[in-house]
Amino acid sequence: MLAVKGLRVSVAGTEILRGVDLTVKAGEVHAIMGPNGSGKSTLTQALAGHPAYTVTAGTATYDGKDLFALKPEERAREGVFLAFQYPVEIRGITNSYFLRSAVNAVRKHRGQEELDPLDFLQVLEAKLKEIGWDDTLMNRPVNEGFSGGEKKRNEILQLAVLEPRLALLDETDSGLDIDALKTVANAVNKLRAPDRSFVIVTHYQRLLNFITPDVVHVLADGRIVKSGGPELAHELEAKGYDWLRTGALVS
Amino acid sequence: MTSIEAHVQQPYKYGFVTDIESEVVPAGLNEDVIRLISAKKGEPEWMLEWRLKAYRNWLKMSEPHWPNVKYGPIDYQAISYYAAPKKLPKLDSLDQVDPKLVATFEKLGIPIEEQKRLTGVAVDAVFDSVSVATTFQAELAKFGVIFCPISQAIREHPALVQKYLGTVVPHNDNYFAALNTAVFTDGSFVYVPKGVRCPLELSTYFRINASSTGQFERTLIIADEGSYVSYLEGCSAPMRDEHQLHAAVVELVALERATIKYSTIQNWYPGDEEGKGGIYNFVTKRGKCAGANSKISWTQVETGSAITWKYPGCILQGDNSIGEFYSVAVTSHKQQADTGTKMIHLGKNTRSTIVSKGISAGRGQNTYRGLVKIMKGAEGARNYSQCDSMLIGDKCGAHTFPYIDVRNNSAIMEHEASTSKIGEDQIFYLRQRGLSAEDAVSMIVNGFCKEVFKELPMEFAVEATRLLGISLEGSVG
Numbered sequence: 001m002l003a004v005k006g007l008r009v010s011v012a013g014t015e016i017l018r019g020v021d022l023t024v025k026a027g028e029v030h031a032i033m034g035p036n037g038s039g040k041s042t043l044t045q046a047l048a049g050h051p052a053y054t055v056t057a058g059t060a061t062y063d064g065k066d067l068f069a070l071k072p073e074e075r076a077r078e079g080v081f082l083a084f085q086y087p088v089e090i091r092g093i094t095n096s097y098f099l100r101s102a103v104n105a106v107r108k109h110r111g112q113e114e115l116d117p118l119d120f121l122q123v124l125e126a127k128l129k130e131i132g133w134d135d136t137l138m139n140r141p142v143n144e145g146f147s148g149g150e151k152k153r154n155e156i157l158q159l160a161v162l163e164p165r166l167a168l169l170d171e172t173d174s175g176l177d178i179d180a181l182k183t184v185a186n187a188v189n190k191l192r193a194p195d196r197s198f199v200i201v202t203h204y205q206r207l208l209n210f211i212t213p214d215v216v217h218v219l220a221d222g223r224i225v226k227s228g229g230p231e232l233a234h235e236l237e238a239k240g241y242d243w244l245r246t247g248a249l250v251s
Numbered sequence: 252m253t254s255i256e257a258h259v260q261q262p263y264k265y266g267f268v269t270d271i272e273s274e275v276v277p278a279g280l281n282e283d284v285i286r287l288i289s290a291k292k293g294e295p296e297w298m299l300e301w302r303l304k305a306y307r308n309w310l311k312m313s314e315p316h317w318p319n320v321k322y323g324p325i326d327y328q329a330i331s332y333y334a335a336p337k338k339l340p341k342l343d344s345l346d347q348v349d350p351k352l353v354a355t356f357e358k359l360g361i362p363i364e365e366q367k368r369l370t371g372v373a374v375d376a377v378f379d380s381v382s383v384a385t386t387f388q389a390e391l392a393k394f395g396v397i398f399c400p401i402s403q404a405i406r407e408h409p410a411l412v413q414k415y416l417g418t419v420v421p422h423n424d425n426y427f428a429a430l431n432t433a434v435f436t437d438g439s440f441v442y443v444p445k446g447v448r449c450p451l452e453l454s455t456y457f458r459i460n461a462s463s464t465g466q467f468e469r470t471l472i473i474a475d476e477g478s479y480v481s482y483l484e485g486c487s488a489p490m491r492d493e494h495q496l497h498a499a500v501v502e503l504v505a506l507e508r509a510t511i512k513y514s515t516i517q518n519w520y521p522g523d524e525e526g527k528g529g530i531y532n533f534v535t536k537r538g539k540c541a542g543a544n545s546k547i548s549w550t551q552v553e554t555g556s557a558i559t560w561k562y563p564g565c566i567l568q569g570d571n572s573i574g575e576f577y578s579v580a581v582t583s584h585k586q587q588a589d590t591g592t593k594m595i596h597l598g599k600n601t602r603s604t605i606v607s608k609g610i611s612a613g614r615g616q617n618t619y620r621g622l623v624k625i626m627k628g629a630e631g632a633r634n635y636s637q638c639d640s641m642l643i644g645d646k647c648g649a650h651t652f653p654y655i656d657v658r659n660n661s662a663i664m665e666h667e668a669s670t671s672k673i674g675e676d677q678i679f680y681l682r683q684r685g686l687s688a689e690d691a692v693s694m695i696v697n698g699f700c701k702e703v704f705k706e707l708p709m710e711f712a713v714e715a716t717r718l719l720g721i722s723l724e725g726s727v728g
Contacts, residue, residue, distance in 0.1 A: 076685040088680045092698030105685030
């Protein structure tokens with residue numbers, strides 16, 4: 001699904017990622033953990049194509065395609081989805097109109113017929129039912145006046161409706177209380193599928209109590225310094241990150 | 252950000268010139284020119300006298316320089332004050348309209364031929380200094396609605412014109428209004444009789460074609476007791492290196508329980524990227540809610556002109572009368588706009604609402620200037636003002652000058668203002684959901700202007716959003 005090799009990324013002239021290798025197979029859930037400032041968010045932003053993140057070296061192959069040759073919107077239409085850590089507000093545009101525009105951009109790209117508002121409403125209702133949510137957010141302007149939890153929930157709802165093949169979750173758990181965290185995690189679990197992969201960036205292990213990853217990676221100082229199974233997350237919870245950072249420096 | 256800016260700064264699509272034989276009066280302004288204009292229009296003596304009075308006042312006045320705009324001196328003697336196509340139709344007979352004129356308006360999306368007319372909209376088409384066609388006049392007459400060029404109204408409905416012309420904007424109101432009064436050539440006249448809901452949208456399209464001329468339109472709309480009318484004006488001009496002056500006066504009078512909805516889609520040539528050429532749009536628009544429970548609502552979408560200077564306002568004289576102003580003003584390249592409104596509360600329980608959206612891109616400068624004045628007798632008056640500015644790029648400017656003058660303690664005033672910038676993160680968020688950069692900008696701008704666009708008549712809301720190069724949000728959802 002995704003193969004990243006030797007990825008180096010700079011932001012405003014400062015190198016953040018210093019050679020990241022990452023292979024994610026179809027249907028797998030990978031967790032990227034690491035201390036603040038290690039480059040976790042940078043990895044997801046660079047994969048999604050944020051113009052402020054400059055790829056200086058390395059490759060990323062997604063579904064056999066050179067990811068970095070595609071514009072951000074082309075990556076999105078090909079099925080790469082980023083759940084933002086800080087979703088932006090859009091005044092005067094309702095969530096349902098925004099989401100329909102996004103769905104239709106993807107459908108158009110796939111050569112499918114665009115959905116009219118009524119068709120879209122049916123698709124939306126089915127999705128909401130699938131993840132067990134109501135539609136209270138749909139007629140409000142995109143993220144405007146949303147609480148932190150509502151914003152994160154809205155990101156996962158978009159994920160559900162857009163049906164990506166590669167979902168990147170950037171600290172979706174940050175700022176959530178335990179109930180909101182469970183709600184979001186349950187929705188993600190329901191969206192796991194054999195042809196859908198997840199890369200979940202998180203600072204804390206607690207999200208992984210609810211979403212069991214296939215692989216856990218530790219990112220420190222711009223490199224993946226350790227990879228392992230779900231048990232690695234528990235080890236990090238107990239020991240913190242410092243032992244790995246030292247190790248990284250020695251190696 | 253360059254793709255965002257490029258998207259906002261689209262090429263001007265209406266810049267063509269119609270090659271047509273015109274009669275153009277030599278440049279210059281004096282009493283003889285005014286007499287000539289008056290004679291060409293076949294005006295009665297009182298009208299000529301009024302023009303001359305305005306001219307003599309104008310000579311003593313000086314050009315206002317308080318607006319937040321910069322431009323070189325205007326040579327009023329270098330402008331021709333009258334230009335008209337030579338082959339003009341006789342009244343009510345469109346068959347004789349020069350095919351070139353018909354084609355010109357069709358190209359502008361304003362078909363005036365019988366079989367191609369817009370449904371539900373009656374159009375008065377003004378080309379330089381004359382009206383060349385007014386559609387659906389006979390159909391409107393069945394309802395007692397008068398919709399005709401103002402020059403025709405002066406000849407055929409002198410009592411109505413004399414009763415109301417100059418009562419809202421006096422001949423010496425300001426420098427450009429005085430100039431307009433002296434030299435105005437054409438524009439529209441509307442009278443809606445008591446209790447009549449005008450069955451069609453009324454619309455005037457102004458086209459400047461001749462070079463080195465000015466256009467001085469004059470419009471007067473009277474809504475008699477309990478009537479309703481919705482009126483829209485549009486305009487455009489060829490691309491020229493010279494600046495051309497457009498100094499209009501619009502007067503609205505709403506009698507008891509009458510409602511006038513006046514919408515403008517202003518798309519005069521804005522000049523090129525370096526600010527060469529473009530129209531100076533110096534306009535006085537004012538409505539008087541003369542009767543109790545009357546309402547005047549201004550909606551404007553200002554995308555054109557090198558410089559815009561206009562403050563459509565309402566004099567809320569009748570008790571319980573309502574004034575509204577909804578505005579979207581866009582300045583890109585080197586365009587400058589100083590626009591806003593004046594709400595003068597005289598009657599009891601009068602209410603006014605102001606919603607202004609300024610969008611600045613390129614090196615554009617956008618100023619909101621608004622006055623809310625609550626007079627002593629305006630017991631229980633209310634005003635709500637909202638001024639939002641959006642910046643695209645970092646070389647443009649947004650300025651807000653709200654003036655408030657309250658002389659009655661019972662007044663309730665609310666004012667909200669915001670400034671935002673379309674940022675890379677906002678664009679990226681939308682692109683990450685599959686929208687192109689252009690569609691992303693469209694969606695953000697559209698959402699920003701939504702409160703104003705929803706005030707436009709449906710037919711023109713589409714036109715307005717298209718003008719901004721943005722797609723209209725679905726009416727469902």
